[in-house]
Amino acid sequence: VQIYCQTNKGVFVFKYIRPILGKVLLFIDRSTSPKPLSRPPQYQERIDHEAKKLAIYQFEACPFCIKVRRAAKRMNLKIDIRDARKEIQFKNELVEGGGIYQVPCLKITKDDGSTEWMYESSNIIRYLKTRFAE
Numbered sequence: 001v002q003i004y005c006q007t008n009k010g011v012f013v014f015k016y017i018r019p020i021l022g023k024v025l026l027f028i029d030r031s032t033s034p035k036p037l038s039r040p041p042q043y044q045e046r047i048d049h050e051a052k053k054l055a056i057y058q059f060e061a062c063p064f065c066i067k068v069r070r071a072a073k074r075m076n077l078k079i080d081i082r083d084a085r086k087e088i089q090f091k092n093e094l095v096e097g098g099g100i101y102q103v104p105c106l107k108i109t110k111d112d113g114s115t116e117w118m119y120e121s122s123n124i125i126r127y128l129k130t131r132f133a134e
């Protein structure tokens with residue numbers, strides 16, 4: 001990939017094609033938005049309370065991030081979405097807390113105040129399903 005990226009063709013792909021692909025993905029995402037799971041109000045309140053302890057660090061048009069956002073929406077989880085590309089503060093939090101600049105990353109704040117930073121979209125979705133899916 002590194003060698004490929006250094007060629008003119010690679011630069012072209014990354015500079016021009018990727019943003020277009022990103023817009024196409026966002027369009028598809030918005031027009032096929034998943035239906036959120038419906039829960040009894042009291043149960044949903046408890047889930048909302050738990051979801052306040054989570055935050056997703058992401059980029060808007062990253063396919064792995066779209067996958068995680070869609071899974072969260074399907075499970076009706078109101079998780080704070082933090083754009084680590086547009087907001088330098090979130091980028092810094094991610095790198096300082098999680099160790100690397102890679103998205104998506106789920107920040108989990110435990111009851112004792114400690115934090116866990118979970119990378120890899122498939123791990124994040126598995127974790128959310130284990131905790132919140134019926």
Ligand SMILES: N[C@@H](CCC(=O)N[C@@H](CS)C(=O)NCC(=O)O)C(=O)O
Pocket residue numbers: 059062063064101102103104119120121122
């Ligand atoms: N295997 C990872 C891939 C994540 C990934 O490649 N993320 C890219 C964005 S699409 C990234 O963080 N790149 C860092 C950068 O652009 O600096 C996952 O499934 O979460």
